[in-house]
Amino acid sequence: MGRSIRLVVVALVTALTVAACGGKEEAPPEAAAPSASAPQVVDDGTLVAGEKISAPKGEVVLTVTGDIGTANKGRRLEFDLASLEQMRRVRLEAAEPFLKRRVMFEGVLLSDLLAVAGVPDSASKVSLTALDDYKVEFKVADVRSSQMLLATKADGKHMPVDRSGPIRIVFPDSSSLGRNPDLWIWSVSSMKVA
């Protein structure tokens, strides 16, 4: 008798446990496949912090304003693709949340850009605005720690506007900020440091 009671109880507990675990284990199907990939330096570049940045000759793709230490057009600092790509370039494979596939991006670290722009340590916020006026705000500390990338290329090609270009923010797989697709701002046009 005792044995059959125990059997029933064990069966119950097992079933309930399986059910409970099932709830947890059934992870969202979109969970990014973990990748050890981290930003890898492609070219150390010539444009480093403290260097004077000449006004861009090509089409301006990024205008930096606010609390910056250097400017090349009035109080603004403007970049074309060429001048951006003079900085240290890194490569990063990441899971693109909208296309839902892995893409090999290339670009500059946003933290490098802040350094090049001479953003002081006292700065706390960075606001990014896209061509369609979409806005995203980061803490400077997050920018420095998360290795977020200002990509200029996807899969080795520059990106047109209708492919989220010409520049966009991407996050390494390891970044917790990157889990939120809303932070993946594309067609970035300006940045304001405060």
Add this chain to the structure above:
Amino acid sequence: MPDPGRVLRRRRSPLVLALGGVLVALVLVVEVLILQAYANVNRTTAIFGEQSFLNSSLVNAQREAVLLEDQIEELPATGDLKGVTIRRGLLGNQLFQAEGQSRDPRVAQALEQARRDLAIIDRHLARLKADPGKVSVRAEVAVMQPAAHRLAVGIKQLFDAKEQGLFGAVSQALDASRSSERLLVGLSGLVLIVGLALAVSLRQRVRKDFARAYQALTAEVEERKAAERALRASEERFRSLVQNSSDVISIVDPDGSVRYHSESVRRVLGYDPAELVDADPLTLVHPDDRERVARFVAEAALRPGVTPAETWRVRHRDGTWLHSETVAANLLEDPNVRGLVLNTRDVSDRKELEAQLVHQAFHDGLTGLANRTLFTERVEHALARSGQGDTAVLFIDLDDFKHVNDSLGHAAGDQLLVAAARRLQGCLRPTDVAARLGGDEFAVLLERVSDAEAAAAVAARVLDTLHQPFGLNGRTIPIKASLGVAAGRPGADDADELLRNADVAMYAAKAGGKDRYELFHPDMHEDMLQRLELEAELRHVADRDQLVLHYQPIVELASGRVTRVEALVRWDHPARGLLPPPAFIPLAEEQGLIGPIGSWVLLQACLQARRWQDRFPEAPPLSVHVNLSGRQLEDQSLVDEVVHALEISRLSPRHLTLEITESVLVSDVEAMSARLRELKGLGVLLAIDDFGTGYSSLSYLRRFPIDMLKIDKAFVDGIGRGREDTALAHAIINLSHTMQLHTVAEGIEQAEQAGHLASLGCQDGQGYLFARPLDADAMTELLATSLADGGFQLPMAQPAGALPV
């Protein structure tokens, strides 16, 4: 008593099993349903996420499309070609993203349409960019604007459709999940109910099991208690047994020291139990037994088990010695004892009894002399011993003891035996052994007697000692005995043989007239054998017609006429011829065979007398004399027999004379007197036979109703030879006359004697002078020839004075 563990391990209940099965099935179903519901929710969420993603893309695309349409419409005014280009890029990006979000063909179709419209816009934008001055902005716009409008509308329609679909799917999924939830709730309720039922039934079962187990446990506890009580009771019983036992129970260590004595030691040995503990118990044991006791204890300690009983002597506190019997049980291995348990009892009484029994087994209870067993053993012992001189045995048998026993009673007989035994022992040496072999038989063992003569001297002494008068019941009786003496050589003769020889010699003494001893000689065996043979034959003599009566006439001396005849019995022995009464009558008396012989004689004599009376009616009736032995007179049936004989023969009593001897009258005067009066009462005559030879006492002539005296031949023989004898005969005849008794003289052989007797006044005579005893025929013939003048006139018996020829 059920085992509590087995009570709990019991068969399964079908109800509980069924409930359990249902519960398990329900839980599994619920599990499956939960998983399914969860999968549904996930799928719904996924669909929702996907749709919402698409929708947000479509919303954005819709916005960009409207903005693009606006900017294109404004283009002629603003000339912002770059802004339109950027807007168109943003729109393109949104559509590109939306394209990857859905596999819906409607979406693909709408996007395809959008791409075609974008291509139109791109183509015209390119013409404007390439040559802004040559082409009409308005004209280009007029082409681009409807495309952009179519784009915006198409995207809006798609969005509306998708949004509606999304809500429909969501509500459907929700409906499905709601119904599955209802099912789940229902099933969960069922699980709850079944579980509850299971729980209740389990609880009942557990309760029942518990109750049963409790019951079993209680029963077991009770049982143990009972067992403990029983054990305690048994212990108390045993303790009480040990303490109250009449035996002394002791526990002794293997070294012999006493650890415990039971209470009974106080009663048996007179000691306090505590006094003896730790003392050496051997000090109480008789010194001669100590070594044996020590060995007994040592041996008992060697091996487990119970020893055979051993007896020894133990001193009582008062100094007396007891015989104790002890059994030892070796309980050294028993952890409760670790010692020898000795069980000792006082067997003094038994020992005494045993000794008594041994004495009884070898001694005669009445006289205290050795019995036959011991005597035989002693004789054997004496014969086996290589001693100097002969070993002799005296065999003693009291004469006429039966007579004493019968007439004076057994108590008197016993007194006589005791006195005889005492006298016997008084005249023996200490080394001689006297024994009573049974009845009135005694024996004496004489060791180291020089020869048979010496033994005979002892026999003579024994006879003398016995002869001394012995007072019994106020009378003085001499003890008489017959002795046989037999001598044997040590190592040569056998005890039984020696005793037998002495016995034979004793018989010879008896046969030789009693009150004497005989030395054994081998011829006696032959005599003895003949005697025994005769004895055997005598038993049947009356039946076998071997008895014969002879008749001797008794003559009236004055007339010479035969007036009476004496019947004399003869044994016509087939081998030995005619035997006279002394050859077999004493033997018959001794063997108790006289009865039938006497009856036969009485009857035959009467019949014959009657026959003669009938034959010679002219002569005076002939009387017949019949001899009675002492034994016959003692027999109460004698009177009846006489009556019977008279009746059968029709003989007149006065023609029957019974002759008795003087010695018969001595034994029991009262009884004999009564018996004789009875006989006399019948009318028969009584005669004293052999008068003058026995213990003649004239007083009995007065006391007994005697009619006739028969003067013994001894007196008759003396008549005419000397004066004294003649005077004696004369005196007897005179006495008879005085007492008015008839006289008969016996054994007359000469005519002078007859004449003399007749002159003395003796009436009748009997003897060879007249006739020898004749058989019936010869007697008849004699009577017939002598019949003359109305009487039987014998020719030789002339009247007094007339001498035979």
